Amino acid sequence: MVLKGRIKFIANMIPECTILSDIGTDHAYIPIYSVKNQICKKAIACDIGEGPVAVANRNIKRHGMEDRVVTRIGSGFKPISEEELDVCVIAGMGGILITEILQEDINKAKKANKLILQPMNCIELVREWLYLNGFEITDEGLINEGFRIYNVIVAQWTGKIAKKELVYYYIGEKLIEKKDPLLKKYINRRIDLMDRVLKQMSAMKDQDSSLISDQRNIRNEISALLERINK
Known part of the structure; x- marks a missing residue:
């Protein structure tokens, strides 16, 4: 499977892991790609809608991944058990919805080893939520696709609550530290x-x-x- 643009960039920011959970998977591209490229051993493709899950199942079957990529229907973290929490992707949604998903199952969000977040808007609300709820942003990246530049955040819970200068909710400190080319x-x-x-x-x-x-x-x-x- 060949990924391009934003989706490929997100996949490339996923660390090696045992179980990858993709929340709001849509087509299951990231789970399939991650298993095929040995980023993870197993993947869970979750979505709240039966339609996207049906599409995901077709793609999984087409790539012969039925034994390593499973689909589940449900909202947010709900289809994922605590024992399965490892690396979780929440991408392609509005920033407000992402914070709502995190808040709704905050205990599961805390137990994930890494969160890979890609909000389509309101990035400042996502960063603020993470800092005020004890999450550390360990990496960030920017990807240009079409006429837009998207943020991808890697975060994990440490329990350390931080209040940043307002400007750093809008422009990530990690982007500045690494001198992101975009x-x-x-x-x-x-x-x-x-x-x-x-x-x-x-x-x-x-x-x-x-x-x-x-x-x-x-x-x-x-x-x-x-x-x-x-x-």
């Missing part, structure tokens, strides 16, 4: 997006001056961070 491009896009949002907010008749001020402060902090990186 970091400057990503920051510039975030600034451009915030400028457009601020312009729209300022043009509204019923303005929330406090919210506009908060957004402008965050935008300026991100801009200042970019200046420090460029030095």
